[in-house]
Amino acid sequence: MTTVLISGLGLIGSSIARVIKQENSEIEIIGSDPDDESAQFLLEHHLIDDRQVFTNAVPLADFIILAGPVSVVIRQINELITLPLKPDVFVTDVGSTKEAIMDAAKPLISEGVNFVGGHPMAGSDKSGSRSGKLDLFDHAVYFVVGGTTANPKLVQFQNLLSAAHLRWQVISASLHDQLVSEISHVPHVIAVTLVNTIADDLSRNPDALKAAAGGFRDTTRIAASDPTMWTAIMMSNAELINHELSKFQQHLSHFQTALEARDEEEIKNIFKNAQAVRKSLDERK
């Protein structure tokens, strides 16, 4: 019997459990999470078969999927070095940054443990196991760091997730973190900053926020995400995010200069450029 340990039964961990059970119901999934409510929900819905503490579950697992916040993933990788593991265990994670995680995994890898970093490029502003969905990852890119198709256990792991029809992409940790700083982390900071700016301005009239239509809602949905998860992401990719934020500030200053000068042509050029780029994103889908 194949045993999969999922540590972290929130949005991503529970969605992975759903995907595995969809086509591989015979696989035993052990869930591990300090949150009783998330674990209980998955047990009741037969999406995990058992719940155990991390240290007890690790020696039983053929596949270990670390799905807690990035800071917890790093802590658990360090813990794995001290725990008894099955000789051919495959260890992976789903964390949103990869350099810090791959660095933490170096001692484990040099002990011969089959560790491959991972990151599904799909998610939501919701958290917890109730929010997980079978189709959360449908046709999404799934980044793989440190793995090749010559790794039979990685291929088995990919087969476990076949119900999600993922688009697997091998990438280096540094390129990954650069890319996600631009397409995920900075957008998050901007959404959060926008909400806080407006909230300050509207503090004496809270009902005004309820009038917000699609524009505000679409640009700020992700600001409702879990602060613990996002703080861990910021802490582990701070330098690149900071660098990208400086570029953002330059673009913002450029826009302000054009606005102050009532430079109609430049304002329209800025909008035209963004429109073309944003439309091309939908065409490529």
Ligand SMILES: NC(=O)c1ccc[n+]([C@@H]2O[C@H](COP(=O)([O-])OP(=O)(O)OC[C@H]3O[C@@H](n4cnc5c(N)ncnc54)[C@H](O)[C@@H]3O)[C@@H](O)[C@H]2O)c1
């Ligand atoms: N939310 C997204 O959109 C998204 C997308 C891709 C990857 N990720 C990454 O996936 C990971 C999980 O994110 P999520 O959205 O599922 O968050 P979540 O908040 O829904 O779930 C995280 C879970 O980890 C649990 N946890 C905390 N400490 C733990 C510990 N010591 N041992 C075991 N579990 C522990 C929490 O109780 C919670 O249930 C993060 O590393 C995140 O960066 C998130």
Ligand SMILES: O=C(O)C(=O)C[C@]1(C(=O)O)C=C[C@@H](O)C=C1
């Ligand atoms: O769709 C969302 O709500 C997300 O925030 C998903 C999202 C992102 O696109 O930034 C969030 C974090 C991840 O690591 C990957 C995906």
